Amino acid sequence: MNAFLGLGGNLGDRGFYLREAEERLARLGVEIVQASGIYVSKPWGGIAQPDFWNMVLRVRTSLEPLELLRVCQDIELGLGRERQIHWGPRTIDIDILICDNIVSAGPELILPHPYLEERAFVLAPLREIAPELILPSGRPLREVQGRGEVWPGDGA
Numbered sequence: 389m390n391a392f393l394g395l396g397g398n399l400g401d402r403g404f405y406l407r408e409a410e411e412r413l414a415r416l417g418v419e420i421v422q423a424s425g426i427y428v429s430k431p432w433g434g435i436a437q438p439d440f441w442n443m444v445l446r447v448r449t450s451l452e453p454l455e456l457l458r459v460c461q462d463i464e465l466g467l468g469r470e471r472q473i474h475w476g477p478r479t480i481d482i483d484i485l486i487c488d489n490i491v492s493a494g495p496e497l498i499l500p501h502p503y504l505e506e507r508a509f510v511l512a513p514l515r516e517i518a519p520e521l522i523l524p525s526g527r528p529l530r531e532v533q534g535r536g537e538v539w540p541g542d543g544a
């Protein structure tokens with residue numbers, strides 16, 4: 389399965405958590421095919437909190453989508469992610485954005501990610517690594533901006 393993952397965090401050493409999440413994914417059966425640069429973004433969703441660092445990975449894995457979700461959640465927990473406020477601050481969040489052309493609306497996993505087209509902090513790094521991508525809705529990625537302020541960071 390080919391997939392895109394969205395990573396982000398806004399607590400602690402944000403560069404460390406992004407790098408560490410990438411390394412742990414690779415160790416747990418998720419091959420990193422391509423990684424975007426790191427982007428800095430204003431918090432999306434209306435909660436006052438520190439700026440985020442975000443990036444997107446193109447990955448390949450033999451895991452099923454729900455298995456991939458578990459791996460992502462285990463890494464989040466291992467890196468000190470605590471679920472407190474919905475859309476609130478966190479050390480690391482790993483969202484599954486797209487898995488092949490799988491569409492699912494299960495209780496645990498919604499694919500494609502429901503806010504994919506609304507989040508500039510996801511669309512900007514995705515555009516860097518997949519500029520020709522046609523989004524699951526049929527819209528070309530290059531024409532979709534989403535909402536929110538995002539700019540290329542200077543790396544970790």
Ligand SMILES: Nc1ncnc2c1ncn2[C@@H]1O[C@H](COP(=O)(O)OP(=O)(O)OP(=O)(O)O)[C@@H](O)[C@H]1O
Nearest residue numbers: 471474475476481482483484485496497498499501
């Ligand atoms: N595509 C997906 N990727 C990751 N989690 C998902 C997805 N679809 C549904 N979920 C579910 O969302 C639940 C809440 O996830 P989480 O606490 O990371 O939300 P959030 O990061 O605050 O918000 P958001 O998912 O909008 O980024 C998870 O327990 C997971 O079961």
Ligand SMILES: Nc1nc2c(c(=O)[nH]1)N=C(CO)CN2
Nearest residue numbers: 396429430431432440475509
């Ligand atoms: N800029 C930005 N804003 C967010 C982010 C994020 O990763 N980046 N994640 C959220 C919860 O998933 C809520 N808001």
